[in-house]
Amino acid sequence: MSDRWYEKAVIYCLDIDTYADSDGDGVGDIRGLIGRLDYLARLGVTCLWLNPIHPSPDRDDGYDVADFYNVDPRFGTLGDFAELLHQAGNRGIKVIIDLVVNHTSDQHPWFQSARSSPDSPYRDWYVWSETEPPDRHQGMVFPGEQNETWSYDRTAKQWFYHRFYKFQPDLNIENPQVREEIKKICAFWLQLGVAGFRMDAVPFIIEETEPGNPNSPKDFEFLSELRQHIQWRKADAVLLAEANVEAAELKHFFGDQGGSANRIHMLFDFMLNGRLMLALAREHPEVIIDALQNTPKLPPGGQWATFLRNHDEVDLSRLTAEQRGEVFSQFGPDEDMQLYGRGIRRRLAPMLGGDRQRLELAYALQFSLRGTPVLRYGEEIGMGDDLKQEGRNAIRTPMQWSSLPNGGFSTAAPEKLLRPVISDGEFGYENVNVTRQRHDPNSLLSWFERMIRTLREAPEVGSGSCQHVDVPVPAGVLVHRADAETGTMLFLHNLSPDEGVVDLGSLDPEAEFPNDVLADQEYPDPGKLDALPIAGYGYRWIRLKRFP
């Protein structure tokens, strides 16, 4: 049985500033989070991924770092952070943090020094051009909010490169000192006790930017170098990469040395994410099946991280324009719901019209598919979005803990909050909050706890294989299986509203006391598998066999 903890993890992503405010200043903080660790332990989370925790001018929600060796004073102190790691560890919860080293904030002392003089020791830490690069208006990540990737700096009297916003100058990965510094940053946080890193913008970190070449080469070797370094410092530390890449590029990101991944450990499954959205919109699983059948196999030790929603827009850029249109029309029909021409700035619950059946179906499917599931805070109670907020902030509203003022997030006056709590309508905090759902055994939160507990008993998911079971089924139904040396799990998910009956008789010879371990309702005991009923938007997780 594999010993790789991340294959069996349930990752929960949160931003400290919107989670829980312990001192009433309107901004969430580390002590607030420590107070909620028991909640997270009960939910079944085994790993927290914290969005950037460092001091920052906060113009990109912390992804513009001004000091890699500290925590944002609004969140607390390094001492508080060490306490968080200790308290989380006591509850069996690991912590990974965002490692944002493609760029820094333009307020970072390195950039301030670099721009101030050509002789600055930091000048070459960034990417400069003396002349205006002809590809200056190409490669923007935030079209509409950003119109160039090279900007002129009056102080430096040169052009500097920024893949993201203008206030995020890119670091120069070709400079050995920059590489050393990134390793030192990792070593520092590992020494404090983090379990690894969610690496931001990996394809851009390794880009060897050449002015005038919008397809600059990539130095994948840096990933091997970094992996080796962190592994020496902490053998089981992980690198979870944010990289929305083509299937053909996968092997370069994971690397393969002696038959095992030797670069990143995990990769967010953006390809599957777009397809999950399309499949939900079409109420038909065809595109998921295609992904299961046609994605290249990852090297041993390489793992997917599977998600439905994250802190950014739903990124549909890997779909065709027509497919994207289908998802928009179902889940983000108003222009105001869309972002960057490629995505949707909504939470899943409103996208699915608050339909509890469909929400369960979607999350049951996500958690049973290949890889390690990643859940964003608030999804477990079906939180909504606030389209009055700008851009991606629509889905970054404070956690809704109770029906107390500010949803129990903070005791500050509402106008002092970092961002308003969703307070009206179906998704307002009086309707959607943890306390209310805690008292209701039929709530979405109670369901999540059951579902995650069930997953813990099914190590085949995550550690094992994940394969489509190719049998004739009613339209809308996906059948897949997970196999490992512990046994076999079988999964039925009906993406359509129409009930049906699935014939899995061909699997009877393999079955030993097959039984539903999780389902949308009580179904007759499977017994023989040749006539398994499934409700519209229904799902059945069936244990097919277990080895002692």
Ligand code: NOJ
């Ligand atoms: C990807 C992050 O997910 C996003 O939130 C951020 O704006 C960019 N990287 C830039 O760091």
